[in-house]
Amino acid sequence: MNQDYIVPxxxxxxxxxxxxxxxxxxxxxxxxxxxxxxxxxxxxxxxTGPTFQGSYIGGVxxxxxxxxxxxxxxxxxxxxxxxxxxxxxxINVKVNGEELDLNNCKKVDDFRRELNMKEGWHExxxxxxxxxxxxxxVRARRFLSLEMDEVxxxxxxxxxxxxxxxxxxxxxxxGGIKNEDSNWDDKFWDVYETEAAADHAYVVSKTMKxxxxxxxGMKARVFKNDQxxxxxxxxxxxxxKSGQLFAVKTxxxxxxxxxxxxxxxxxxxxxxxxxxxxxQSVLDKAMSKGYETMLEDQKAQWAGIWEMADISIEGDxxxxxxxxxxxxxxxxxxxxxxxxxxxxPKGFTGEKYGGSTYWDTEAYCIPFYMATKDxxxxxxxxxxxxxxxxxxxxxxxxxxxxxxxxxxxMVTMNGEECHNEWEITFEEIHRNGAIAFAIYxxxxxxxxxxxxxxxxxxxxxxxxxxxxxxxxYSAQKEKYVILGVxxxxxxxxxxxxxxxxxxxxxxxxxxxxxxxxxxxxEYPDDFNRITKKTNLNNEEVNGWMNVAENMYFPYSxxxxxxLQQDGFLDKEMITVENLDQSQRPINQHWSxxxxxxxxxxxxxxxxxxxxxFEDHFTKDELEKHYDFYEPFTVHESSLSPCVHxxxxxxxxxxxxxxxxxxxxxRLDLDDxxxxxxxxxxxxxxxGTWMSxxxxxxxxxxxxxxxxLHTRIPKQWKAYSFKLNFRGTVLKVEVSQKETSVKxxxxxxxxxxxxxxxxxxxxxxxQKV
Numbered sequence: 001m002n003q004d005y006i007v008p009x010x011x012x013x014x015x016x017x018x019x020x021x022x023x024x025x026x027x028x029x030x031x032x033x034x035x036x037x038x039x040x041x042x043x044x045x046x047x048t049g050p051t052f053q054g055s056y057i058g059g060v061x062x063x064x065x066x067x068x069x070x071x072x073x074x075x076x077x078x079x080x081x082x083x084x085x086x087x088x089x090x091i092n093v094k095v096n097g098e099e100l101d102l103n104n105c106k107k108v109d110d111f112r113r114e115l116n117m118k119e120g121w122h123e124x125x126x127x128x129x130x131x132x133x134x135x136x137x138v139r140a141r142r143f144l145s146l147e148m149d150e151v152x153x154x155x156x157x158x159x160x161x162x163x164x165x166x167x168x169x170x171x172x173x174x175g176g177i178k179n180e181d182s183n184w185d186d187k188f189w190d191v192y193e194t195e196a197a198a199d200h201a202y203v204v205s206k207t208m209k210x211x212x213x214x215x216x217g218m219k220a221r222v223f224k225n226d227q228x229x230x231x232x233x234x235x236x237x238x239x240x241k242s243g244q245l246f247a248v249k250t251x252x253x254x255x256x257x258x259x260x261x262x263x264x265x266x267x268x269x270x271x272x273x274x275x276x277x278x279x280q281s282v283l284d285k286a287m288s289k290g291y292e293t294m295l296e297d298q299k300a301q302w303a304g305i306w307e308m309a310d311i312s313i314e315g316d317x318x319x320x321x322x323x324x325x326x327x328x329x330x331x332x333x334x335x336x337x338x339x340x341x342x343x344x345p346k347g348f349t350g351e352k353y354g355g356s357t358y359w360d361t362e363a364y365c366i367p368f369y370m371a372t373k374d375x376x377x378x379x380x381x382x383x384x385x386x387x388x389x390x391x392x393x394x395x396x397x398x399x400x401x402x403x404x405x406x407x408x409x410m411v412t413m414n415g416e417e418c419h420n421e422w423e424i425t426f427e428e429i430h431r432n433g434a435i436a437f438a439i440y441x442x443x444x445x446x447x448x449x450x451x452x453x454x455x456x457x458x459x460x461x462x463x464x465x466x467x468x469x470x471x472x473y474s475a476q477k478e479k480y481v482i483l484g485v486x487x488x489x490x491x492x493x494x495x496x497x498x499x500x501x502x503x504x505x506x507x508x509x510x511x512x513x514x515x516x517x518x519x520x521x522e523y524p525d526d527f528n529r530i531t532k533k534t535n536l537n538n539e540e541v542n543g544w545m546n547v548a549e550n551m552y553f554p555y556s557x558x559x560x561x562x563l564q565q566d567g568f569l570d571k572e573m574i575t576v577e578n579l580d581q582s583q584r585p586i587n588q589h590w591s592x593x594x595x596x597x598x599x600x601x602x603x604x605x606x607x608x609x610x611x612x613f614e615d616h617f618t619k620d621e622l623e624k625h626y627d628f629y630e631p632f633t634v635h636e637s638s639l640s641p642c643v644h645x646x647x648x649x650x651x652x653x654x655x656x657x658x659x660x661x662x663x664x665x666r667l668d669l670d671d672x673x674x675x676x677x678x679x680x681x682x683x684x685x686x687g688t689w690m691s692x693x694x695x696x697x698x699x700x701x702x703x704x705x706x707x708l709h710t711r712i713p714k715q716w717k718a719y720s721f722k723l724n725f726r727g728t729v730l731k732v733e734v735s736q737k738e739t740s741v742k743x744x745x746x747x748x749x750x751x752x753x754x755x756x757x758x759x760x761x762x763x764x765x766q767k768v
Contacts, residue, residue, distance in 0.1 A: 006669050008317040011118040011324065013669070018102060018111035018126065020049045024677035027052055029668060030115045030122050031349040031680065032142070035335030036149035037085075037264055038348020040679075041113070041122055044091040044140055044156055049103035052677065053177065055085045056348045057264050058341045060212045061356070061413045062188040066420040074399045076425060080411070080418040082344060082351055083188055084177050086203050086216040088262035089142065090243075091156050092170040096163075098132045105130055117328040120146065120302040121295070127161065135162040144263075145294060146301035146335070150279075151286045153294050154260040160252050167256040171220045172236075172243025175203040196235040196242040202279060203242055206272075213272040217279035218262035219287050222246045225254055261286045261294075268340070305331050308722055308729070309372040311692055315717035322665030323692060326685035330368060333682050336377030342384055343683055350679020357384070357412050359431035360683030362438035363608075364639065367445070368686040371693065371723045375446040382442055385435055386455035389462060391415025396462075399426065401469050404534055406462025408435050423493035427486040429470065432463045433504030436511060437612055444701050447726050453519050453526035457512075461534050464512035467505040468544045471551070479552035487565065489605035490637070491587075491595050495565040497554050500609040507613065509548040513541055561628045564606050571599040575631040585636045585673055601629060603637030604644060611643050614650070614700075623651055638667055642687025642695075649695035649711055657695055658713040664688045693721055697732060707752040708732060710739045725749065730760070740767045 005022065006029065007014035015026055030041035040054040063078035093100040102108055111126040121143040129135045142154040158167045175191040186208075193204040202217040222229045234245035248256040265278040286294060309327050313320040333347035342357040343365050361381060370378040385392075385408065392406035395417045399407065408431055409417035410424050419425045439456045443449055452460075471480040482505060487498035516536075520527040530536070554563040563569065579600075583589045586600060604611065607629055610622050626647055635641050645660035663672060665688045668680045693699050696719065698709030706725055710732070712718070718735040728746030732739065741753055742765030750759050751766075758766045 006321075008321055010317055010320045011116065013115040013117070013321070013325065015113045016111070018108040020103065023047075023049060024052050025671065026113065027054070028349050028676050028679050030113060031329070031332070031347075032115075032122055032144045032152075033329075033332030033348040034144040034146050034149045035331075035333065035337060035341070037144065037152075038332060039089065039144070039152075040349060041115075042087075042089065043102070043124070044089050044142070044154060045093045046099050046101045047103055048101055052350070053084070053087060054350060054679075055087055055089070055177075056082055057085045057212075057214065057266060058338070058348075059268050059356075059413075060085065060207065060214065060266060061210060062207050063209050063418070064186065064188075072422065074426065075422070076417045076420055078418055079420045080356075080413040080416075081188070082346070082356065083207060084351065085214065085264065086173060086175040086189070086205060087177055088152065088173050088216050088218055088264070089154060089260075090170075090172045090174060091154065091258060091260060092168075092172070093138075093156070093158060094166075094168040094170075095130055095134045095136055095158070095160065096132055096165050097168075098130050098134065100128060100130065100136070100138070100158075102126070102128065117324050118302065118306065119299045121298065133163075134160060134165055136160050136165070136167075143295070143298050144332075145286070145298060146305075147297045148282060148286055148294075149335075149337075150265050150282050151261055151263045151294075153286070153291060153298075154262075155257060155291050156260070157255050157257045158250070159255040160250055162252065164249075164251050167248045167250050169220075169222060169246045169248070169256070169258040170243055171201075171218060171246075171258060171260045171262075172241055173201055173203045173216045173218050173262060174241045175205045175216065176240030191240050194237045194239065194242040196237045196244060198233060198235070198244075200280060200283065201235075201237070201242040201244055202276065203240070204275060211267075213267035213275060215265050215275035215279040216262070217265070217276075217283055218243075218260060219283045220244060220246070220258055220260045221287070222248055223257040223259070224248055224250065226257070259291045308724065311689070311719065311721045313716055313719045316713075316715050319662060319665065319716065322662065322669060323688060325669060326665055326688040327372075329680060329682055330365075330685050330689075334365075334369070336369060336373055336380055339380040339383050339387075342381065345681065345683045346679035347682035349682070352678045353411065358410065358683065359408075359434040360639065360686075362434040363612075364642070364683055364690070365686040366438050366441060367694070368689045370442065370445050371725070372689075373724070375442075375448060375724075375726075378442055378446070379448070379451060382439060382451055383455065385438075386459055388412065388415030389459055393462060396466055401466060403465060403469075404462055405465040405469050406432070406459070407466050408432055408463075423486050424490065427484060427494060428488075428490070429466075429485060430487060430498070430501045430504055432466055433501070433508050436460055436463050436508045437504070440511060445725070447704060452515055453523040453530075457515055457519055457526075457530055458534065460508070460512035460515055461530070461536060464509045464544050465540075467509055468540075468547050471505065471547050474552065477552050478550075480547045480550050481552050487605045488603055488608050488639075489564065489601045491598070491600055491602040491634075492565060492605075493596060495567070497552055498565045499553055499562045499606050500564075502551050502553055503609050503613070506548045506551040509544045513545060513548075516541065559628055561625050562606060564601070564629070568599070571597065573599050573632070576600065576634055577631065579634075584634070586634060587636055588674065599632045601633040603635065603640035604633070605629075607647060608643060611646060619650070622647060626651060635663065636673060638664075638673070638681035638684035639687060641667070642684065642691045645691040646695035649691075649698070652711070654711060654713055657691075657711075658715060661688070661691045661695070661713075664691055692719065693723070697721060697734070699723070702752070705750050705752065706730065708739070708741070709754055710734045712736055738767050740765060742766070 107129040396407040411419035641664035648657035748761035
């Protein structure tokens with residue numbers, strides 16, 4: 001772990017001192033995004049040391065051919081890759097003819113980089129001594145505009161400090177890039193036009209197969225001591241790259257600067273024949289505003305986000321930095337403006353995991369977006385799944401299911417399954433349950449039932465049909481069983497009767513049937529439309545209910561707990577505390593065979609069910625299951641610590657809840673799993689928000705109103721958060737002495753706080 005690497009700070013990530021060995025990790029941690037595009041924090045100037053160049057465009061992907069040892073019926077044809085897009089940040093720099101390259105400098109002093117989360121910008125500064133003896137001070141700041149989300153802005157300053165110098169700036173855009181994770185080392189982009197002119201440069205390209213067309217454009221201006229210079233640039237271009245060259249004669253102590261505005265316009269939002277004009281138009285607008293105005297706009301946009309989304313913690317800087325980092329990255333990844341987009345597990349920070357959408361969105365992310373945005377943002381995430389319903393039906397058909405049964409993909413860009421590990425693609429079918437649960441969760445929180453008759457019921461019918469067909473009757477058990485699955489714990493594959501899978505299957509069927517009845521009674525026109533469209537009848541629904549009512553759940557009388565799956569107790573039950581710490585994480589030290597035979601749990605599995613369906617069980621039952629399973633959990637999934645933090649808080653085990661909170665909030669900052677160089681764990685960051693709001697804050701929605709049971713770690717003086725609940729913004733402040741609840745905007749609202757019923761408004765804040 002790298003706890004001493006990132007300087008603790010409430011509003012910024014700060015790195016001090018240049019170490020080549022941590023460049024890739026910093027590229028991940030200091031990543032930027034604006035919902036439409038994003039990039040790793042690569043250096044603008046040439047860098048010949050180890051680096052992971054990465055720029056990404058939301059919704060643009062490539063169907064890389066699946067690479068498997070041998071083919072099986074039902075395998076996905078491709079593995080969708082979030083594409084490394086053309087590079088627009090490049091500014092090569094020469095000082096008296098020598099390339100600035102931190103990997104080749106004689107010396108790098110005063111290196112500092114900062115990701116300012118409050119204002120939404122990234123900055124590096126350093127003093128470099130080049131091989132030719134020139135010593136220069138460099139300051140580079142950039143941001144991706146939230147207001148104009150097709151534009152990124154860079155200001156790059158160079159000050160010679162020991163001699164006069166000619167500073168050469170070579171800004172460029174480059175389409176000759178590739179993905180690090182290409183299965184076959186294929187070329188993903190076809191560059192079909194490049195151009196460099198006195199006032200702009202661009203590369204126009206398209207993706208192979210998927211035919212996404214992209215214009216990557218740039219405009220640049222140079223300055224000396226903040227005075228604009230009129231310099232006729234040199235021009236260069238080749239088949240993949242185009243750019244300009246500016247030479248600025250600079251006296252010792254003077255500052256030469258370049259402002260570069262660049263970015264992407266795509267055929268997702270423009271006609272392909274209009275891409276060049278659209279690029280020039282948006283960049284002209286940005287350049288006419290100027291760097292300072294664009295920066296002020298950026299600060300204002302982020303101020304608006306933080307006004308609603310911030311969680312304040314007093315007395316614990318690392319905890320404060322952790323939650324703000326998580327909230328910042330979530331807002332960089334997904335803004336909710338475009339219903340075609342979703343939240344990828346790496347966001348815009350890396351290529352691992354391929355496709356854009358996992359069950360993480362429904363299980364972890366929707367609560368965050370419901371409470372910190374307008375409810376339309378969460379509705380868009382549900383609409384995304386409805387729009388992919390037909391593909392989910394086709395995915396199920398490929399596996400032999402019929403009659404409109406729907407299996408949502410484990411990984412997807414367009415609704416098709418594009419994950420190529422059989423034990424997950426075919427077996428981790430609990431993902432269907434998370435999508436149904438998200439519909440329930442959305443209605444419970446927002447009170448907006450209209451989604452269900454409009455779209456959601458069709459999704460629920462498809463999911464119920466899948467569970468009905470996927471279960472089979474066991475004559476031996478005289479129950480319905482679900483065989484050959486992988487639960488949330490991916491360290492167990494091809495097992496039978498995973499308790500969580502069976503339980504959520506039963507719940508999905510019952511939830512679908514309940515909503516069928518409600519819509520029949522209250523929305524008869526929608527009921528007739530949907531049942532006609534889906535050919536649904538009472539006989540089929542009775543068949544569903546027979547499965548739900550007779551579902552098998554493995555149980556240990558000896559331990560008094562539901563078993564994670566059949567045969568779980570056959571393992572050698574050695575707890576995690578007795579593991580050799582040098583073998584952790586086990587997924588980097590053990591063979592897969594050894595992991596599968598062990599009792600170790602990657603993430604909450606049975607306890608995931610207790611989190612979702614908390615009201616179905618007593619606190620004593622939760623405690624018994626928590627005490628049984630947590631000692632075997634290695635938490636090697638980013639999705640695990642947050643669930644355990646919430647449940648530990650419910651059990652009033654605040655020291656453990658706090659420890660798990662720190663782990664989830666600083667998972668990447670402290671690199672617990674030794675993999676941050678590959679990118680960040682974006683979707684689990686929503687779980688960090690839940691660990692405070694649902695864990696320490698105890699938020700639940702009961703009988704249509706917020707219920708809070710607040711707790712506070714002893715390490716904190718106080719904390720606060722806001723909730724947008726059905727149009728009313730509620731602020732909750734918790735200290736070691738009391739809890740205060742008030743309405744910041746909207747109508748008065750009834751809440752329950754620590755067992756006390758109260759009505760709060762702007763005029764009547766309540767304290768308990």
